[in-house]
Amino acid sequence: MRKNKIIYTFLLAGALLSSCSKDYLDVEPQSAINTEQLGSSSAATMGTLKGILSSLRSYGITGYAGHEDFGHKSILSVLDLMGHDVMMNNLNWGGFNYNYTGRVMTNSRAHMPWFIYYTQIKNANTIVNSVPADTDNSELKAIRGQALALRGYFHFMLARIYGPTFVGNETKLSVPISAAERSTKRNTVAEVYAQIEADLKASVESLEGYRRGSNLEMIDKSVAQAFLADVYLEMGKYAEAAVQAKEAREGYSLLSASDWQNGFYNISQNETMWGADLNAELTTFVANFFSHFDNTNVGYAEGGNISIDKRLFDAMSETDIRKEMFAGADSTVFAVGNDSYKYGPYISFKFRDLTVDRTAGDYIYLRSAALYYIEAEALARSGNENGAKDVLFEITSARDSEYVKSSKIGKDLIDEIILQKRVELWGEGFAWFDIKRLNEGVVRDYVGSNHPTYGKFNIPAGDNRFLFMIPQAEVDANPDILPNNPQ
Secondary structure, three states, X not given: OHHHHHHHHHHXXXXXXXXXXXXXXXXXXXXXXXXXXXXXXXXXXXXXXXXXXXXXXXXXXXXXXXXXXXXHHHHHHHHHOOOOOEEEOOOOOOHHHHOOOOOOOOOHHHHHHHXXXXXXXXXXHHHHHHOOOOOOOHHXXXXXXXXXXXXXXXXXXXXXXXXXOOOOOOOOEOOOOEOOOEOOOOOEHXXXXXXXXXXXXXXXXXXXXXXXXXXXXXXXXXXXXXXXXXXXXXXXXXXXXXXXXXXXHOOXXXXXXXXXXXXXXXXXXXXXEEEEOOOOOOOOOOOOHHHHHOOOOOOOOOOOOEXXXXXXXXXXXXXXXXXXXXXXXXXXXXXXXXXXXXXXXXXXXXXXXXXXXXXXOOEEEEEOHHHHHHHHHHHHHOOOHHHXXXXXXXXXXXXXXXXOOOOOOHHHHHHHHHHHHHHHOOOOOOHHHHHHHOOOOEEOOOOOOOOOHHHOOXXXXXXXXXXXOOOHHHHHHOHHHOOOOOO
């Protein structure tokens, strides 16, 4: 009965939210606090920042009542369904991304990222524009620095979803910039990334000396540097990417084997850089990440809906502790609490909500593990292959005691780094962006493929399907934003 009441509440909330403004780039911050208060009161300004962060893990924030609409973590997870490593055995929430029908302008899945990130960019602008850049109030300075980091990161997410990659496409159209001024037209790739870089560099400077304590929902300097490292990798600024990645991961220790296999539901684990701390009051039950990706729990994945691609599973060493968190080619018995259940081939056990009632697992948006691969690839591409091998060995040997330091060079070394990155960050929102950045294609239709019929297709590198279309509601509200991306 409790679960039915929760679902009814979600549907009612979705109906109420669906009446919100459709002029997406003009969405006003949901706050009665005026800019004068924000510029002088750290408490009021912190309230706005916390509002942004809470929205990133809230159900139905876009006004779309679907159960895949639960904020930033939802976007990361459905984008991973668009690669070739994560597969869906039965079409469910996220299926429109898995089969690539959700990217068209009339589909609500195309408007979800647009609405989520532009709404929060608007709120971040309220902070940035209200607090003087030269404020001598250390609390306000740190809050403004976090708003800058979020504004830069949200633009980065939008640019990668709705626009082409950076290298070689600098003069092509990306997304509108919403910063000191709000553009009604699409800016070029170069313009958007210049804004992203400027915001993140300013954020890193502003967050120097800031300590967030145990609240990992807040943004500190290491998180801003992690964002910047990823941006520099996208831009081909490899030397800069390596420096930022190395500095960002300092102070975070790698997970032990038992911690890596513990479900990724606890924000307090060693590698967590940024996430959302959920509890029984904040949980959104079926409309949350674990409902969709925890095959061992009650929810949409219950019984085994999310699996790993056969090729990626086979590419893992038998001594790799990460391989143990996926079923092999045969059905597998896996312990869930005091019980054991039988699951089908290649089912994932990586993500499991192990909270008391199994409904309040935290969201981990970013782990320090990601920085090892950014640093290693950046070093390899900037002429320091020995350094790249050292970094790759440091993290891979922590996952596989039998791993031998790579002797590969050139493209083969980079391919090994990317392969290990795919294994480590499976389901965490990196793979599709890398496929696009590396100018590769999605390959699911191959001999022995375990992808179901509705997902068994290949998409060539550079295909239009790697671009989400700008949502119909935005085009209706703002015709200046045209031309849209091709269908």
